Amino acid sequence: MISRELIAASTRPLVMAVLARGENYGYAIIQQVRELSGGELEWSEGMLYPVLHRLEQEKVILSRWAKAENGRKRKYYRLSASGARAQQSEKEQWLTVHQTLASLWGIQTCST
């Protein structure tokens, strides 16, 4: 299990990375993260929305309401142009941390 602090810190880049793959909505974003992490990343699901709304206020992501296939209203989010750039910077930061830890722990990485 991942610690609460790490989950809180990684929510933002994870959300941005999921949205970089295309427009999506809350429940499906969580499903994707859960699947890709093999169930290791367990979010308190409602907490995703304040994160999404903060990203929206920062204009990193955009949103629109649309009618879902089940007939109910659903809010879809997508990465903005500035969001795509922010996502690149997030990626570099996380990779730097990852590579530093990997070198210290003596794990070979092929990302160079």
Next chain:
Amino acid sequence: MFDLENAIRDWQQALSETGTVSTDDLLELDEHLREIVAELKAKGCTPFEAFAVAKLRLGDAHDLAAEFGKVNRVRLWRQLLLWMVIGYVGGNVLMSVSTATASLTAMLLFVGGLSGPSVGVAATVAGAILWTTAVTWLYRYPARGWRPTVDNISALRMVGLAIAIPIANAIGMASRMMIAQIMDSTTYGNFVWHQAIGHVVYSNVTIVAWVVVALLLRRDHLAPRAMV
């Protein structure tokens, strides 16, 4: 028998009463909750089980409200402002109604044949009883009762609350005019004098009473922490 729609409504109400979760936020959370419920029902859970787990997965209502509050700062502020307005209007209503009650009591007692300082004392006591009742009622107001938020506050309710002020003022005024009409000048002079003393005592006691209320609230606030 478990009613899913009822349970969802209660859950939504609890969230909306926190005041930090907007109508749009609620709509989004509701959609999410229903997705989880559908997912779990497809796996063979009963509606009750599905709802219980969905609620758990979404997170504690108070934690959620706190997180939403960090994003919805403007909303949170407006919510606080609304409480201040309600407090101001409500305080004025109480003030007008208690003055009217005191004047009306004095008038009725005098018409009933009573005179001297006892009329002034009785009037002050009537006002004090009204305040005590109002404060006790507010203090014991059920947590599940109606709580105004920027979404559910209606113009009708606010006007209904505010309209009590001119009505009470009119009753108080009419009572005082009546007293002035029926009392002879010496008795009226004494009455005004008794009332003035009563008012000074009263306004000082009221402040002490509010401090006591604040201390009581503080004790309530500290109690759950002490238990941890």
